[in-house]
Amino acid sequence: MNRIAARRAARARPVTAFVSSPEPRTIGSFARGRQLSAGNFMFAGHLVERPDLQLWDITPPDAAFEAEMQGFAWLDDLAAASDAPARACAQRWTQGWIDRYGAGRGPGWTPDLTGRRLIRWINHALLLLAGQDKTASDAFYRSLAQQTVFLGKRWQASAPGLPLIEALTGLIYAGLALEGMQAHVPVAARALGRECDARIGAGGLLPTRNPEELLDVFTLLTWAAAALEDAGQTPPPSLTAATARIAPTLRTLRHADGGLARFHGGGRGLEGRLDTALAASKVKARQKDGLAMGFARLSAGRTSVIVDAAPPPSGAASARAHASTLAFELTSGRRPLIVNCGSGANFGAEWRRAGRATPSHSTLVVAGESSARLGSGAQAEWLTKGPRHVPVQMSQASDGVRFEGGHDGYVARFGLTHARTIEMTFDGRGVAGEDMLLAMSDADKRRFDGVLDARVMQGVPYQIHFHLHPEVDAALDMGGAAISLALRSGEIWVFRTDARSKMTLEPSVYLEKTRLKPRASKQIVLSGRALEYAGRIRWSLAKAQDTPISIRDLAQDGD
Structure with missing residues (x-):
């Protein structure tokens, strides 16, 4: 049906122009823009180095790579670079898409990708039209209108949640900006x-419990509301109410360095996007109890701890969710210290x-x-048999402050x-934790006894x-009784535990979607x-006594 609607829309010949152009609110990466214009295409965890080819001549390594190509979010990066090579690439690749796919062909004619593409084309129209002749300009306007006609017919086919919100935001952008599309x-x-009413719960909750997905939804809603207000229209009350619910939740999920907690498939979020979206929403409220979307936040000084404090998502919402109940992350100032490995989705099925x-x-x-x-079976990616009672x-x-x-x-x-119990001192310089394994009811004790018998009384191993x-930078210290943790800011944290468990320092990985390989x-x-x-295991993290109360952490990443 998308293909049929796309070809019908491509046969339309509306003569249109801009009535108004929303102020660009997307944020791109200068470095990625320079890399793109040099022929280094990095999408969905894959790098294709082909400076001799234009974007649409590349054979995508997988569907996720192709979707990022077709969504045109890379225009934000070229606009951030905004030098002559970047402008030339933006214009050449946009015109190339019109020539190759504008007739309704190709994989980019889905409602969510069309919405994403329309937002970028409208946001960066000045960049795309600068110096272009009338033929190219007419083709650009005609393609915008055709994609809007397609989206007006097919937005209802979007999957609920983020894809549908992306499609509708793109339709609002195009309807406000283009002549003859206001209906x-x-x-x-x-x-x-x-x-918004159907998918965003009372506490700014998404069923997936993915913080970065919540930020993406929030960003789109603020863009839609701002576009309506700029055009002199009042946003629907449901949209305004949804942003008012989400903003306090995102503040709870934000670490001391401004990045999001990485849970359930989400990353830290594009730098600057969270602060920009919160400022645009004009919502200044916070969650008073430190609990939001099933996460708990402890913060003091420049230290933040965020804990996954709810059952994992269930059903279809758990397709990307993680088995992370009671896991936590800790950030000190600008520097993450304790983290989760993150989503390995960009690195293949095993990762x-x-x-x-x-x-x-x-x-x-x-x-x-x-x-x-x-x-x-058909639910192979869903989480099952997970925690259901998480007090x-x-x-x-x-x-x-204390979390239990x-x-x-x-x-x-x-x-x-x-x-699990985690306590943080009022100055943020110390965190003390206690993990317990308890057989609580008579039935639990019988089950535990059965497990012990099966293991010939060797005990149940835990880590x-x-x-x-x-x-x-981590190193064993004090003869193996502690581990010193040095941050690039100059802070030193010391990890200690009691004698009930063996402490070791072992390899791990850090998975980031913006990188080609695990770190x-x-x-x-x-x-x-x-x-x-x-049984109980006590542990603690504390700043070394000679660590100053405040450190000027001005070193740039990569120095």
């Missing part, structure tokens, strides 16, 4: 309001599955097994409940992982065996 605006605005497993997160693992399991509490400690939580993800297999950011890093691992109905 699409009320329909798209009402549909966007309905989607994707490894990144979703519990051992790839900074939490406790029983017998090397994940707290949630992958399904089978949490935020409170004041004697010298700071637990989950039942290991009860069915081992009879053990994992409970507590603390994955370190690649830029953290090598390290992890602290506490290991032992559960032999009783109740």
Whole structure:
């Protein structure tokens, strides 16, 4: 149906022009813009180096690479570079798309990709039309109108959530900017309001619990609202209410360095996008209890800790979710310290599955097994048999703030409940934690006894992982009784534990979608065996005593 609608739209010959042009709000990367104009095409974790070819002559290595090509988000990067080679590439590749795919052919004629492409073409119209002759300008306007006609027919075919919001935002942009397309605006605005009511929960919650996806949705909603206001129209109340719900949630999910917590397939977010979107929303509220979208936040000084404090997503929403219940990340100032490995989706199926497993997160693992399991058959990517009861509490400690939580993800297999307590001092210089494995009910104790018998009373092995950011320099200290962690800012943190577990420093990886390969890093691992109905492991992270209260961290990444 997309193909039929695309070809019908391509036969239309509306003569149109800009009525108004929304102020460009997209943020690109200067470095990526320079790389693109030099012929280095990096999309979806793949690098194709072909300076001798134009973009559309490249054979995409996979569907994700092709989708990024067709979505035109790379225009943001070329606009950020904005030198002569970048402008020439932007114009040449846009005209190349019109010549090759403008007649309704190719993989880019889907509602969400068309919406994404329309936003970029309209945002960067001045860049794309500068110095162009009348023939090229007419072709550009005609293609814009044809894509708008297509989107007006097919937006309802978008998948719910982010794809539909992207399609509707693109339709609002085009309807407001293009002559003769204004009739699409009320329909798209009402549909966007309905989607906000249906998909964004009372606490700014997305079913996927992916912080970066929430940022993408929030960004699109702020763009749509700003475009309507610039045109003298009032955004639907549902849209305004949705942004008011999401903004406090994103503030809770933001680390001290401004990046998002990396959970459930999400990354840190493009630098500057979160702050820009929050400023554009004009919503200044915060979550008062430190809990948002199933995450808990502790912060003091320039230190932030964010904990996954809810069951993982279920059903179709769990297709990219991770088994990360009670995992946490810690950031000090501009420097991440404790992290999760992240999403390996850009590095192939094996890395994707490894990144979703519990051992790839900074939490406790029983017998090397994940707290949630992958399904089978048609639901092979869905999470099943995961934690369902995850009680949490935020409170004041004697010298700071405290998080307490637990989950039942290991009860069915081992009879053990994992409970975790994390306390942070008021000055943010110290974090103390306690992990417990508990057989709580009589049924749990019988199950645990059965597991012990099957293991010939050798105990149930466990490991507590603390994955370190690649830029953290870790070394055993004090004769192996502690591990010193040096940040590039000059801060020194010291990790200690009690004598109930063995402490080792082991290899790890850090998975970033903006890089071609996983980055090598390290992890602290506490290991032992559960032999009783109740066992606890205490650990602490504290700044070294000679670390100043405040450090001017002005070093640029990459220095």
